[in-house]
Amino acid sequence: MTVTSPRMHSHVATSSVSNITVQQPLNAIRGVGLGLKRELIPQIQNAFGQDYIANINFVEIAPENWINAGGKSAKQLDWFAERYPIACHGLCLSLGGIGPLNTDFLKQVKTFLHQYQIPLYTEHLSFSTDAYNGQHGYLYDLLPIPFTEEAVHYVAKRIRQTQDILGQQIAIENTSFYVKAPISTMDEPTFLNAVLTEANCLLHLDVNNIYVNSINFGFDSHAFLRQMPSERIIYSHVAGHHTQSQDLLVDTHGEDVIDPVWALLEDAYGLFGTFPTLLERDNNIPPLPQLMHEVNKIAEMQASYDK
Amino acid sequence: MTSNLLAFQQYQLAFTAYIRDPKKQSRPKNIDPVGIAVYKEIVFTNLFDAVSACFPVAQKVLGKRAWLRLVQSFLRNHSANSPLFRQIPEEFLSFLAQKSCSETQVLPDYLFSLCHYEWVELAVSSSNNTIDLTLVNVELGVLNDEALNRKLVFVPSMQLLSYDYAVQTISPQKKPKHPISTQLLAYRNSADIVKFVELNPVTFRLLSLLSGGEVNEALTINQTLLKIAEELHRPDQSSIISFGLEILEDLRSQEVVLGVYL
Numbered sequence: 001m002t003v004t005s006p007r008m009h010s011h012v013a014t015s016s017v018s019n020i021t022v023q024q025p026l027n028a029i030r031g032v033g034l035g036l037k038r039e040l041i042p043q044i045q046n047a048f049g050q051d052y053i054a055n056i057n058f059v060e061i062a063p064e065n066w067i068n069a070g071g072k073s074a075k076q077l078d079w080f081a082e083r084y085p086i087a088c089h090g091l092c093l094s095l096g097g098i099g100p101l102n103t104d105f106l107k108q109v110k111t112f113l114h115q116y117q118i119p120l121y122t123e124h125l126s127f128s129t130d131a132y133n134g135q136h137g138y139l140y141d142l143l144p145i146p147f148t149e150e151a152v153h154y155v156a157k158r159i160r161q162t163q164d165i166l167g168q169q170i171a172i173e174n175t176s177f178y179v180k181a182p183i184s185t186m187d188e189p190t191f192l193n194a195v196l197t198e199a200n201c202l203l204h205l206d207v208n209n210i211y212v213n214s215i216n217f218g219f220d221s222h223a224f225l226r227q228m229p230s231e232r233i234i235y236s237h238v239a240g241h242h243t244q245s246q247d248l249l250v251d252t253h254g255e256d257v258i259d260p261v262w263a264l265l266e267d268a269y270g271l272f273g274t275f276p277t278l279l280e281r282d283n284n285i286p287p288l289p290q291l292m293h294e295v296n297k298i299a300e301m302q303a304s305y306d307k
Numbered sequence: 308m309t310s311n312l313l314a315f316q317q318y319q320l321a322f323t324a325y326i327r328d329p330k331k332q333s334r335p336k337n338i339d340p341v342g343i344a345v346y347k348e349i350v351f352t353n354l355f356d357a358v359s360a361c362f363p364v365a366q367k368v369l370g371k372r373a374w375l376r377l378v379q380s381f382l383r384n385h386s387a388n389s390p391l392f393r394q395i396p397e398e399f400l401s402f403l404a405q406k407s408c409s410e411t412q413v414l415p416d417y418l419f420s421l422c423h424y425e426w427v428e429l430a431v432s433s434s435n436n437t438i439d440l441t442l443v444n445v446e447l448g449v450l451n452d453e454a455l456n457r458k459l460v461f462v463p464s465m466q467l468l469s470y471d472y473a474v475q476t477i478s479p480q481k482k483p484k485h486p487i488s489t490q491l492l493a494y495r496n497s498a499d500i501v502k503f504v505e506l507n508p509v510t511f512r513l514l515s516l517l518s519g520g521e522v523n524e525a526l527t528i529n530q531t532l533l534k535i536a537e538e539l540h541r542p543d544q545s546s547i548i549s550f551g552l553e554i555l556e557d558l559r560s561q562e563v564v565l566g567v568y569l
Contacts, residue, residue: 062392064390064391064392065391065392065393067391068391068393068433068435069393069433069435070433070434070435070436070437070464071432071433071434071435071464071495071499072432072499073433074435075499092390092391093390094390096319097319098312098316098319098320102390105390127319128390130319130320130323130324130327130386131320132320132323132324132327132386133386135386136386136388137385137386137387137388138386138387138388138389138390139323139326139327139350139354139387140350140353140354140357140387140392140395141346141349141350141353143319143322143323143346143350145315145319146315146318146319148314148315150313150314150315151313151315154313154315154316178342178343178345178346179338179339179341179342179343179345179346180338180339180342181315181318181338182335182336182337182338183314183315183318216342244345248341248342248345250345250349
């Protein structure tokens with residue numbers, strides 16, 4: 001089955017594996033989005049309807065933070081679901097992890113996506129579980145999968161299983177890494193492309209992660225970008241990072257976006273056309289008016305390439 | 308099971324073993340020590356922050372160094388089952404209930420109770436238990452005669468708690484020297500604020516009887532108060548009933564009791 005450019009879809013996101021459709025069209029996620037952090041929730045609620053936040057077109061949440069939440073959190077989520085399209089960006093599915101995929105969790109994700117009419121679910125090309133002393137356990141972080149042939153087949157199979165359960169395509173994010181697996185037999189773009197093709201899934205392009213990895217592993221980020229499959233790009237992230245040393249960047253989402261990352265985003269828009277882009281800010285979060293400078297910058301960049 | 312693993316999985320296993328227990332486990336072969344050290348730090352820091360946020364009193368009572376060692380032991384010895392971040396503190400509680408948590412350090416007897424009490428605040432604040440309010444008469448006060456033969460409805464976030472220590476009074480300056488049987492009630496009010504109420508043993512028993520089991524098995528208010536009178540060997544049933552009803556009406560004014568079933 002061939003994949004048409006998701007950006008060309010005008011109707012609903014249909015699954016490649018079943019006839020189930022999600023209730024909101026995938027293109028409800030468009031323009032610029034902001035990660036929904038607790039600190040930002042009351043600020044966005046207070047500023048709602050004001051011109052200065054008009055460029056927030058959608059918000060993004062991690063299902064691991066919101067599934068089964070009651071009380072104040074549930075009311076906040078209802079408030080946002082009534083006013084903004086929501087994208088879901090998972091952290092703990094552990095697509096590359098040892099042990100069976102957590103299908104109970106995936107069923108909860110499916111219910112959650114339907115409940116809040118969330119059209120897009122993306123996950124990381126990483127693992128977050130292990131089998132220490134023979135027991136499967138969560139480590140709640142994004143750990144690097146070695147880039148090997150076996151790993152391609154293993155991860156692609158689990159992505160397909162995920163898509164089967166959800167009844168929709170998911171997008172996979174290129175993840176930032178801090179250490180090279182000595183057993184890797186291919187480079188990151190080759191691995192990423194092989195997984196995307198074999199799993200027939202979409203690409204969630206994290207522009208900051210390309211830059212972080214280009215410094216950590218000494219490659220040309222713009223050349224990397226040119227190896228990405230345009231037709232699969234559905235969504236993207238930009239963020240700031242922490243410079244631990246000259247050749248080691250850590251993806252903290254705690255700083256402003258730096259110029260080389262802006263240049264990379266602009267290069268991507270030029271190469272592939274624009275796609276919905278989310279500003280990730282998880283730590284050291286400035287007040288909303290200040291954060292809007294970066295949201296607006298993305299919107300301006302998109303406008304100039306959408307002409 | 309490790310013999311069935313693919314080569315990249317063997318590597319992953321060695322990778323996470325080192326992150327969990329860097330003192331005992333060796334680094335995977337030929338790996339950059341600086342790079343894997345980043346993972347060692349971010350995995351632990353994330354877990355430490357997630358756990359510590361839920362247990363502010365416990366960490367102060369234990370002290371910085373002992374708390375750090377305890378969370379290190381948690382990472383080393385516990386395999387967490389839940390992918391939900393909100394449940395990390397619950398995973399920590401199940402670790403505290405294991406023997407392995409006290410293998411490397413001496414922990415106070417009251418620590419589990421204290422941590423449980425601190426966790427209840429999180430559990431109640433995020434509880435998604437619901438009740439069908441169309442089945443509830445919220446107008447009829449408990450003191451109304453008509454209510455006596457009905458079953459009581461509690462706020463669905465309510466938890467009845469029984470501890471061996473007076474957990475609600477513990478602080479670094481006030482560490483318990485002896486066990487004290489302690490009963491509490493925790494719930495979330497209509498403003499989504501978590502409240503705790505101290506209970507005496509009789510009230511605890513009364514509320515346990517009224518809230519326990521399935522609705523169709525539950526006793527009516529009158530049946531429950533008669534049972535309490537019987538358990539207390541009190542012949543003056545009417546004074547027990549009026550005393551019990553006053554307590555329930557007071558809990559209704561605090562939004563613990565929502566009403567009676569229709």
